[in-house]
Amino acid sequence: MTEAVTQQAPAPSAARRRRFDAETLLMLVVPPALVLVAFLAYVVWRQTADLGSVERSQLGWSTVWGLIGEHVRLTVYSAVAVVAVAVPLGVLVTRGRARRAAPLVVGVANAGQAAPSVGLIVLLAMWLGFGLTTSVVALTLYGLLPVLRNTITGLQGVDPMLVEAGRGMGMSAAGVLLRVELPLAVPVIMAGVRTALVLLVGTATLATFINGGGLGAILQTGITLFETSLMVVGALLVALLALLVEWVGRLLELLARPKGV
Incomplete structure (x- = not known):
């Protein structure tokens, strides 16, 4: 009896090892390290480069940090809204008769993403007005x-047998959803959230055209004045922010994953 217990005890630690294997640790360490190295290289260039008056104005530290803060705020607000709308809607169209509407709902979402992002933002600005709210x-x-x-x-x-097992244990439909289906679907859902985060960081650069703020202001100034350095710096900062946000998404995906999955 004691031997059986001793043999079964290492199972939880084995599950933890699977969650934090070498590949996972590498994934968690390398992206932030690359972001840090690239940003430090930018800092060195910024402190030593011979910049013109426009470049000094646009790349001042207070300006850059302010724009990064605006960009992060846009991304966070939009990501929260995406999750608040998409997850309940996804749950709804997998229940009962609403399943028939799933292809239509996904088709509408496909059409929304296929639409040119600049056109979508400008059209909404003409309808709702300019600013942060329309950008979000x-x-x-x-x-x-x-x-x-x-x-x-x-x-x-989710395995239908697990759903039936939950029902057999006396769980309600809501209980099965919250305690069985959603926990098992979390890894797939979080992968979608991570993809959405990267899309939002990139697309948020266009918010500057409707006074939504963000790092797109540096790119817009660089394009307008043909300042190559501003275009390169703007693109670099957006790329680094996208890498960092993608890393945060992976971290959240790992933390939200149920044990043993």
């Missing part, structure tokens, strides 16, 4: 598809 609405519409599609896929991929 546009980005939310643009980022819905990955989370919605992955929510539907994740829930549909």
Whole structure:
């Protein structure tokens, strides 16, 4: 009896090792390290480069940090709105008669993402007005598809026998959803959230055209004045932010994954 218990005890630690294997640790360490090295290289260049008056104005530290803060705020607000809309909608279209509407809902989301992002943002600005709110609405519409599609896929991929087992234990439909289906679908849903985050960081650069703020202001100034350094720096900062956000998404995906999955 004692031997049996001794043999079964290492199972949880084995599960933890699978969650934090060498590949996972490498994935968690390398992206932030690359971002740090690249940003330090930018800092060295910024402190030693001979910049013109426009470049000094646009690349001043207070300006850059302010724009990064605006960009992060746009991304976070939009990501929260995407999850708040896409996950409940994905759950809804996998329940009962609403399943018939799933292809239509995904098709509409596909159409929204296929639409040119600049056109979508400008049209919404003409309708709702310029500013942060319209930018968040546009980005939310643009980022819905990955989370919605992955929510539907994740829930549909749950083993029906597990659902029936939950029902057999006396759980209600809501209990099975919250305690069985959603936990098992979390890895797939979080992969969609991570994809949406990267899309939102890139698309948020266009918010500057409707006074939404963000790092797109540096790119816009560089394009308008043909300042190559501003275009390169703007693109670099957006790319580094996208890498960092993608890393945060992976970290959240790992932390949200149920034990043993």
